[in-house]
Amino acid sequence: MNKPLITLTDVSTTVQNSTGTSINILKKLNLTINEGDFITVLGSNGAGKSTLFNVIAGGIKATTGTIKLNNRDITHESELKRTKYISRVFQDPKLGTAPRMTVAENLLLALNRRHSFSLMPRHLNKHLAEFTQITKQMGNGLDQRLQTSVGSLSGGQRQALSFLMATIQKPELLLLDEHTAALDPKTSAQLMHLTNEKVTSNAQTALMITHNLEDALTYGNRLIVLHDGQITLDVTGTAKEQLTKDDLLNYFASY
Numbered sequence: 001m002n003k004p005l006i007t008l009t010d011v012s013t014t015v016q017n018s019t020g021t022s023i024n025i026l027k028k029l030n031l032t033i034n035e036g037d038f039i040t041v042l043g044s045n046g047a048g049k050s051t052l053f054n055v056i057a058g059g060i061k062a063t064t065g066t067i068k069l070n071n072r073d074i075t076h077e078s079e080l081k082r083t084k085y086i087s088r089v090f091q092d093p094k095l096g097t098a099p100r101m102t103v104a105e106n107l108l109l110a111l112n113r114r115h116s117f118s119l120m121p122r123h124l125n126k127h128l129a130e131f132t133q134i135t136k137q138m139g140n141g142l143d144q145r146l147q148t149s150v151g152s153l154s155g156g157q158r159q160a161l162s163f164l165m166a167t168i169q170k171p172e173l174l175l176l177d178e179h180t181a182a183l184d185p186k187t188s189a190q191l192m193h194l195t196n197e198k199v200t201s202n203a204q205t206a207l208m209i210t211h212n213l214e215d216a217l218t219y220g221n222r223l224i225v226l227h228d229g230q231i232t233l234d235v236t237g238t239a240k241e242q243l244t245k246d247d248l249l250n251y252f253a254s255y
């Protein structure tokens with residue numbers, strides 16, 4: 001049976017734009033994310049996808065409605081508190097990593113996210129073999145650059161590091177916000193493949209925003225479409241497997 005992990009009930013968000021006018025982005029949005037769901041999220045520009053992630057992660061507060069995690073009301077919980085159980089990878093490889101610190105130091109920070117931490121050399125040394133092993137899986141030379149400052153990595157290596165940092169301690173929920181979109185096609189496909197392996201083998205509950213229809217169809221057990229602040233399509237399992245690119249193109253054309 002599906003066990004709900006996160007439930008959004010009638011969530012609306014109102015923000016002020018640059019001219020001070022209030023705009024409604026999410027409009028009484030309802031969504032239940034079950035444990036182990038890998039949901040691909042589609043929607044045209046401005047539909048509210050990133051806002052949905054912000055509301056779940058706590059960066060934007062719901063103006064009305066409730067958000068529950070394991071039946072606990074987290075609607076008013078701070079973004080900082082939520083980072084203990086929600087991890088996020090952004091489109092921009094520069095977000096989510098500390099540029100002046102080395103790859104190993106960044107990984108140690110991520111490993112100790114839920115605890116007080118220390119960057120003492122002996123603590124780093126204790127984890128070097130583990131860091132070598134997990135960075136090797138990326139297949140992009142990151143394992144050879146553990147002592148390199150993150151600022152001098154390639155965009156692909158830096159994004160692979162962001163992904164590793166987000167998943168090094170399994171979060172309750174992983175939010176992937178077009179995390180492969182800024183990479184060249186080969187690097188993007190490689191990170192997407194690794195993402196799928198990690199998410200499925202760990203039964204990681206994850207939401208992934210993408211504009212790539214093929215990725216949205218290929219990956220995940222569930223696909224949702226956002227339009228004008230609401231979820232207008234939600235398909236799971238066999239119904240998702242049977243969905244085609246043409247179905248989606250026709251669906252978007254009908255707006």
Ligand SMILES: Nc1ncnc2c1ncn2[C@@H]1O[C@H](COP(=O)(O)OP(=O)(O)OP(=O)(O)O)[C@@H](O)[C@H]1O
Nearest residue numbers: 015016017025043044045046047048049050051052
């Ligand atoms: N903090 C904010 N202040 C004012 N307007 C905002 C704010 N955040 C989002 N918006 C507006 O709300 C709408 C939805 O934005 P959002 O970034 O959630 O869309 P999206 O579906 O992620 O779009 P895209 O595919 O282009 O990334 C847009 O019109 C955006 O300009």
